[in-house]
Amino acid sequence: MAAEILVFRNVRAVDPGSGLDDVVDVVVERGRIARVGRAAGDEPARASGARVVERAGAWLLPGLVDLHAHVREPGQEYKEDIRSGLAAAAAGGFTDVCAMPNTRPVNDTRAITEMIVAKARSLGGARLHPIAAITVGQRGEALTEMADLKDAGAVAVSDDGRCVTSSAVMRRALEYASTFDLPVIQHAEDHELTAGAQMHEGATSALLGLRGWPRVAEDAIVARDVLLAEYTRARYHLAHASTEGSTRILREAKGRGIAVTAEVTPHHLLLTDEAVLGYDTACKVNPPLREASDVEALRAALADGTIDCIATDHAPHSALEKECEFAEAATGMIGLELCLPLLLGLVDEGKLPLARVIAALTSAPAKIAGLPSPSIRDGARADLVLFDPQERWIIAKERLRSKSSNTPFLGREVKGRVILTMASGAPIFEAPR
Numbered sequence: 001m002a003a004e005i006l007v008f009r010n011v012r013a014v015d016p017g018s019g020l021d022d023v024v025d026v027v028v029e030r031g032r033i034a035r036v037g038r039a040a041g042d043e044p045a046r047a048s049g050a051r052v053v054e055r056a057g058a059w060l061l062p063g064l065v066d067l068h069a070h071v072r073e074p075g076q077e078y079k080e081d082i083r084s085g086l087a088a089a090a091a092g093g094f095t096d097v098c099a100m101p102n103t104r105p106v107n108d109t110r111a112i113t114e115m116i117v118a119k120a121r122s123l124g125g126a127r128l129h130p131i132a133a134i135t136v137g138q139r140g141e142a143l144t145e146m147a148d149l150k151d152a153g154a155v156a157v158s159d160d161g162r163c164v165t166s167s168a169v170m171r172r173a174l175e176y177a178s179t180f181d182l183p184v185i186q187h188a189e190d191h192e193l194t195a196g197a198q199m200h201e202g203a204t205s206a207l208l209g210l211r212g213w214p215r216v217a218e219d220a221i222v223a224r225d226v227l228l229a230e231y232t233r234a235r236y237h238l239a240h241a242s243t244e245g246s247t248r249i250l251r252e253a254k255g256r257g258i259a260v261t262a263e264v265t266p267h268h269l270l271l272t273d274e275a276v277l278g279y280d281t282a283c284k285v286n287p288p289l290r291e292a293s294d295v296e297a298l299r300a301a302l303a304d305g306t307i308d309c310i311a312t313d314h315a316p317h318s319a320l321e322k323e324c325e326f327a328e329a330a331t332g333m334i335g336l337e338l339c340l341p342l343l344l345g346l347v348d349e350g351k352l353p354l355a356r357v358i359a360a361l362t363s364a365p366a367k368i369a370g371l372p373s374p375s376i377r378d379g380a381r382a383d384l385v386l387f388d389p390q391e392r393w394i395i396a397k398e399r400l401r402s403k404s405s406n407t408p409f410l411g412r413e414v415k416g417r418v419i420l421t422m423a424s425g426a427p428i429f430e431a432p433r
C-alpha cells in the first residue's frame with residue numbers, strides 16, 4: 001500500500017517541461033503532487049503515516065515514457081511477457097511503455113489490443129499502451145480497423161519490424177490514421193536494398209565479409225514518407241532514426257512545418273558499426289549501428305530538437321537466438337533498464353544536454369502518443385523517478401528484471417541508478433538496498 005503522504009526531501013528536481021531544475025521538496029498526496037518548493041515538505045513530513053524519502057544528491061525526474069518497446073506477449077513469452085516487460089520498465093524508471101504489435105499473432109485486432117490492455121491493468125505496474133498494426137498481419141497490404149483499435153486502447157499504429165513499402169498503402173494509411181488522430185510510426189527500410197544484410201554497409205562490413213544495409217535504404221523511405229505526410233497532412237513518426245541523411249531530411253521537413261516527429265535509440269547514440277567487430281551478435285540490431293558521423297549527426301539532431309524523443313526499441317531475445325552464427329542471429333537488444341544510466345553517461349561527457357535527454361524521455365514521447373505529459377508541478381499526477389546519479393553498478397544478467405539479457409553492455413560499469421519509480425503515487429519499483 002502506498003503511504004497517504006510521501007515527502008521527497010531536498011531532491012534535485014529536473015523537469016524541463018516546467019522549466020524546473022532546483023533542489024526542492026516534493027510532496028505527494030493521494031496519487032498527486034501536492035506541493036513543490038524549498039521547505040515545502042517541513043509540515044507534511046510531520047503528519048502521521050507520512051513517508052519521508054531523503055537521499056543525498058538524489059534527482060527526482062518525471063516518469064519516463066517509452067514510445068517503442070517489444071514486450072513479446074502474446075506468443076513469445078519465453079523472451080519477455082507483459083509482467084516481466086513492465087517490471088523491467090519500472091526498474092528503468094519508465095511509468096509508461098508503448099508496445100509494438102509484431103507479436104504472435106500480430107496485434108491487428110480489437111481482441112488482441114483489449115487482451116494486452118486488460119493483462120497490463122491487472123498487473124498494476126507501469127502502464128502499457130499498445131501500438132496496433134498498420135496493415136493486417138503486418139503484410140503491407142490491407143489496412144487494419146484503426147477506429148476499433150484506437151477505441152480498444154491503441155495509441156498509434158506501426159508495422160514495426162517491417163516497412164510499409166508501398167507508396168499507395170502508406171498514403172492510405174496516413175489518410176485513414178489521421179481521421180482518428182493516430183500517429184503512423186514507420187520502420188523505414190527499403191527491404192529490396194537490405195535483402196540479406198547483416199550490418200551497416202561500409203568499411204567494417206567489408207572487413208568482416210558481411211552483407212551491408214546501406215544508409216540509403218532508410219533515407220529513401222524517409223524522404224518519400226515526408227512527402228506523403230505533407231501531402232496528406234497526417235502525423236508521421238519515424239522509428240529509430242539511424243542515419244545522418246534521415247536527420248537532414250527531418251530538419252528540412254520540420255523547417256517547412258510538416259507534422260513529422262522522430263525517435264532515436266540509446267544504442268544508436270552510443271555505438272558505431274565497429275562494435276560488431278568480433279561478430280558480436282549482441283550488436284546486431286535493425287536498423288544497424290552506423291558510423292561515427294551518423295552518431296554525431298543523431299546527437300546533434302536530438303540536441304536541437306530535430307529528433308523529438310529517445311525510445312529504447314527494447315527487443316528481448318533468448319540465448320538461443322543470439323548465441324549462434326552472426327547470420328542466424330535475431331536483431332535487437334534490450335534497453336529499458338539501461339537507458340537512463342547509459343544516456344546520463346553521455347550527459348556527463350558533455351555530449352548531450354541533460355534537459356534535452358529528460359524532455360526526450362518524458363514530455364516529447366508522451367505528446368506523440370497522446371498521453372498526459374509527466375511533470376513535476378502542483379496538481380500533476382505523481383509519476384516520478386528517484387535517481388541516484390552517483391551510484392555505480394555493473395550491468396549483469398542477475399540484476400535485470402527482463403527475461404532476456406541480450407545487450408553488449410553486460411559487464412560494463414555505469415554510474416547512476418533508479419532508486420524508486422512511482423506511478424500515480426504508488427511505488428512500482430524500489431531498488432533493493
Ligand SMILES: [Zn+2]
Pocket residue numbers: 160161162187239240286287
Ligand atoms: Zn523497427
